[in-house]
Amino acid sequence: MSPSPDVPIVLLLNDEYGTSKGGISTINCQVGQILTAVGAVVYCTALRVPKKDQEAADRDGVRLIGPDLLDKKTEPTLDWLTVYHSVHYPNLPQDVTCIIGHADITDTAARNIWEQRFPQADLMTFNHVIPEDTEYYKGGRKAMKAWVKEMDMLEKVDDAKAAFSVGKRIYDHFSTTYKGNKKPQNHHVFLPKPSDIFLATNVRPGGEQKVVLTVGRVWKVEKLKGHDLAAQAMREVVREIKNTRLRVRGISEDDWETSLKILEDSLNSPDLNPTLLPYGTQEDIRDDMMTAHLVLMPSRSEPFGLVGLEAIAAGIPVLISDKTGLAGMIIDLIKQKKIGDEHRHVIVETSVNDNDPAGDAKRWADRIVDVLKHSDSEFQKAARFKRELVESRYWEQSHRTFLQACGITAGDPD
Template identity: 45%
Template sequence: MDNPAVLLLSEVYGTLKGGISAIYRRLGTILTNRVPDVWVSTAVLDATEDDKDEAKRDGVDLLLPTVHPGDDRTDPCLHWLTFDHRVKYPNLPSNVRSIVGHTNGTSRAACRIKQDRCPDARVVLFIDDIPEDTEQYKGDEEAIGIGKKEDSILKDAEQADVIFSVGDRTFDHFKNQFRAIPVNKRPRHMKFFPRPSKIFEDSDAEYTETETMVVLCIGRVAGVEKLKGFDLAVEALSIVAQKMRVKLRVRGVDKDDIQVTKAILEHCKSANLQITFLPFGTQKDICKDMLQSHLVLMPSRAEPFGLVGLEAIAVGVPVLISDKSGLADLIIKFARRYHNCIVETDTGGDEQRNVGNWARCIERVLRHCEAEFETAANMKRELLSTRYWEESERQFIDICKTGVRKEPGSSSKLRPGRHMHQTVDPGRLKRPRPVAADMSTMTTFSSLGREESGDRKAPREPGTSSQLNSPDRRMCQTSGPSSPKRPRLVAAGMNVKTSHNSLGYEEENEGRKETIEDLIKDNYVLLWKRLQVEKLIPYFIQKRLLDFPDKQVIMSNATTPGRAEALLQLLSDRATCTPEVFVEILKEGDHQNIVDELKKK
């Protein structure tokens, strides 16, 4: 198979377990729809017949492990993907360009498969957990291991090319943590806002008056009852059950897990409260649960994001979510006027205050349930109308279509845009390598952005013309360093067509119009040293070539050359600005001196 491929690694396909699998399913679907020439495969440990049918409908190649006769190791585990992938998954796509995994899950497998079988692939990792926040609620043993889990994520990040942190809360945490990674190993770090799956968006919950109200909690429960706040939910509903008929359904509990069910039932203080435990389910199961509920609770004491709460919002059922969640941040950011669904949850130890607060909020919603369904429908419509997820998905698609390079001695080359954490070190751009005339040497870039052809070269400092690294380019150089284009002397009688470039001098017309990338490359050192970016940005914004988030990212660089570097990289990558407009902006932005220097070349 010659088409470039993206390989996603997940334990399961599009089911409740882990949450990240639902994100993977969405990403695989948008890749197949928007980039049809990219082959999308998802390697999983196990899959149901429904999973296989869904993957087929999504256009995703589902890769299942091979189990050989006589091998008694039949219980799926991550070691199959990490250490036994050659045997368990012998038929990976032949031209894998990106391997996608997630920390504390398939991240090690992604790095190992790259090392063993796909050396030219880039590693893209998702982070959806903050161990420092969540592990303290999983018991003493887990709390002691917080430092090890945080360090494990940093180790994975060092080997990755791109990190997507799910939500503001996770992004902010690791933006700080990644400062401990050496600059030359630091990945490109980006924020990711997930979109609810189509099955939830296509559903519309409706209110029906019943004698008994159904409240739903969803999530993996074993070992995390306190983290997920199931004790708060049960104790709060015990109070409510004394005033009205209500039942609780808990989706995510194995019926045979007596220890978990006992731990939850211990918090039930009312004989009037009926609790029903349901096992892990597919998205179809969860959606049905939501449509049959009057209220969905997400009472977590620490929730880096909270995808299940977002899915409930997409269905249009009333929700109450903890303020200690990334989903609460999303609502404040994109649908602030619906903040009443956010419940203050004290993590300082005042449990009775928490229980009372949740009980009051639950009772309020259930007593005015019809009106709350109308509010939930409006919230769904307004939140989805913002299309808050589009920038995240565009960035992911760009990564899979193009490439990412880390430069030795500097941080990752970043395309300025929304929700990015960027540190740009100027002057680390490579120039083409001279090659002997009778040689044809291919210079490529590894996933870490280093040249791979013989000896590894140290980064160069500015001072001569340099080659800008466009993210989607592999370079094949068979001549010496490029030089600025100049008027060409032509012998009498030669019929060579010429044209005038943006600076007014003649150049040979080789069937290609000068691009902004040509202009920047040919004059990079001059522009890098002398551009006063703060004077030019207003004109780029006015001409719709930049937007305000671009400005914020560019100006976040501490030095003047660093800002110039970021601006030039952006203009080169997007290729929406013409050389003529660039020169016009230089003139308008009090850079006539640079225009004059360009004309002299």
């Protein structure tokens, strides 16, 4: 049965429908959930459709569209969506009213499919990154081409109906960038809601061995994500709290040895070996948090910081770099008196460069030691933080604005 002509038909363009790749995919799933909750018909592309992703889509009421595998031996790539979509995705839904891409993963695909197949639809983009900030830490050609990437993002969003920037840090950046000739018709902030799987979790203190958890790839981004800083800090921590373990989730098999060496060189400790864990789903990260005492986000630059938000939602103590969009959101919520002032103590001053590595490492080490030594009271603070964050409903207005951009004015976005 065809949907009513008044029902929005939304096409999400992404390479997966799941959460194994972290931030962008998590936001993509959340967008699908927001839309289906108010009755929209939602389709989502994927390069592969493993069982877990299909189950997630079925749970959310999203209709997955995998590629037409003309040759089953050929590995799908993003080019299948970007360049060869008419060949590999011939059966996209008709009467699409809105196409949504993610910069800088599927914004090119969204633009091409919109222009070539659905010009009657509204084009929208989600901004997740600030290349001008983050590419600096990747070195070499990537650092040199940061501005080229920003210009490409501008090209893809030019005259689109709307762009949604994830968090105020990204929103502020693109509000300035959009002052030039290339810009969308409308630009809004999008504040992610914590995922239900973490909201349903309540991490508890306990255990003599203290576990510190970080999440994110190490190789080539150790400076950006602050993994080197975390390791240097843990070298000092383990001198004071002997029975401590560092776990790092998000290491690919190909990068395992290189990542281990980077962490070991920064640790330079006879008392601690890091535990490296592979890429994981939200379920895996939830399980990691349930056996940890502290989650670190020591990034030197982080446009938002979903892992930190999910940790707060799970009720586990966190320490977050002040150079993250999440830290900015926490400060804003404190200023708005939506959460208590005590929660500013989860934010740690962090340099954007290596001018004061010893000072940065000491600040982080001191805060980690303090949290681990007072674990019971820190978990009580974390429980209050979770409760106040949820009660603030900080995400609602931005989700309502998103639905309105999609032509939906009725219904609760939550």
